[in-house]
Amino acid sequence: DGAARTLPSLGRLSRGRPFGRAYGRLGTSPSGRLVLPAPLSQESGDPQKTALLLRKAWTLYSVTPLYRFCRGRLRDYARLLSAFIAAERQKGLAVEVGVELDIKVALSSLPELQGSEQDQPAVLVQLSSRSRASPKNSEDKILWSGCFCCVYGDDLSENMPEDFSCLPLFLANGAESYMSVVGNWFQKTFDCTFRRLAISPFNLSWMVAMWAGCKVDKAASAVELVFSVPRLPQPLDISYAIHPEDARALWDTIQKTPGEITQEEVDVFMDCLYSHFHRHFKIRLSATKLVKVSTAIASAHCDGIVKMLHSQYLSGVLMLLTELAISQIQ
């Protein structure tokens, strides 16, 4: 039973599947429990690499398994993708106006970003440029970044045939035109499909409940929920920001088991916030659309745009997003 309480952490060998996941996906079962990975400790992995993911606005996609993706061939893939991009630019696509650019492509592996043993390590794709005008040894400017990852994606990867690699979550940062070109190449080369990943209000409320309860050392930013009421004669947006200590105090009285969250607890948390609001304003927030949540850990927008703010909880956020991506694929 003591073992049951051990929480898996990133970068270390886990004892098997995270506990409580037997009931499956995020919120699909009323008693579904979600186990949270422990905060990332400082020794695991290169903080520099994972810092790449922080404080950027990432657009989310789900990706179906890649066929015959070989980790040893990352250099080759980079060359092929580079040639593909050059060809597309000749055709007049993916061109940034007025700039003479050499676009370099780099693919690298990020072993720090995986959850369980079955997970494939993350793959980072970076497009960088050096203007032909600038001196030889100047820094390359990163034009676009993309990251395939899988954090505790066992539900998808466990029954996957040999030739397929499971990296269901894709994060993109940079101009849409580059995403389009890179996405096309991967789809053609590995017979996979990219789809934008939207986040429903239901999942957003899971996220805010989870993240509001996380402990952060320094002064945390407020727990903010943004609601939209578009279909009125005059549209209305409501921002509801709660002091992080008070939000956490509320969550602490609701959460029964540390490290685990149930649907019921999330519902109670949200109901509490809604009823406090209703008491003051007589407005029913549950009738409006939750479009964005923001905490010191991360922020998420319903259009599938996420910002991760805290290195310690990176794995937890990625685990959630991986689950969402898998739901969309299956």
Added chain:
Amino acid sequence: MDETVAEYIRRTVLKIPRDEIKMMLQKWGFLSEAQLQTLNFHQIKDNISLEVVQLCEENSADIKQAAVLDIIYNHLYQNKRMWSVYQMRKTGEELEYFDITDFKKKFKRRLRSALKNVTITFREYEDNAIWIRVAWGTPYRPPNQYKPSYVVYHSQTPYAFISASVLKSNLPLLCQALIVASNYHDIREMELRSHSLNSLKDIVFKRYSQNFQTYCPKPLQGRAVEAESVDLRIINENRSEKERIQRLNQEAFGDGPQPILQFAQYKLETMFKSSPEMDVLDKKEPFRCLVKFSSPHLLESLKSLAPAGMADAPLSPLLTCIPQKARNYFRIREKRGLAPESFVSP
């Protein structure tokens, strides 16, 4: 003509939509009708502005004239700026005769005694509105013409509307000059801000149609809740509920058009209370929240919530009191002692 003035005029003209340039130059009156005739208003704005600068050169325009053009532009496009409302107080009750020349003299003198490098421009408009433009410099630098502050003062009232530039440090000085010039002794910023200057005026001058507390047992004639449907098989369920909501809304918001505000902000410092069966947080300290409502037309938006089913009717007085209290920034604390459900009025 100074090249900085030339550049400033050029940029000001560029801001104006092409169809309005001629009208604004006429309002300005600095260029003669003959000169205006020579301008080709059908070319691209870049060229129009250069030609205007050329003509201003002929007339030896200085910064004072250029500033007037800027006021005219900002008067027409006043809703692009964010306006705050200030209220002044005086000790005596007597209504003094307002002398515009005296006002201008005192205002300029007060500002200039503190800061040498300022550009001060006045322009009077209808309904006793005096527009004042102030461009700020430092003891070592000339005034920055691109970040001026605007004050709209209605001489028969204790209200001034200020659209400050980014340089907020000059605000106290501006306020000082105002009270000295207008013979008041005190000024305070009200918790009221909007892009719509006219709506702010409507609110503080009570020019909007206010809600009346009369009891209306039946809906007024001709205010059918929805159009009568031709098909008699279609009936309206909840008709009386819909009518009740309509009536309560009308009582709360009044009949006429609402003043235009873009947001309302509430800092909540009340206790968290849950229903007893939810065994949750029961602290003795406030549950601190900041709530912000935004909309292109906030009050209309709020008014439509109850009929849309998103809110109870009547809507909370915290929201409906906005025009009467002339504020859209609130701080709400728990009322001590009495009924725990009630709140301190803002």
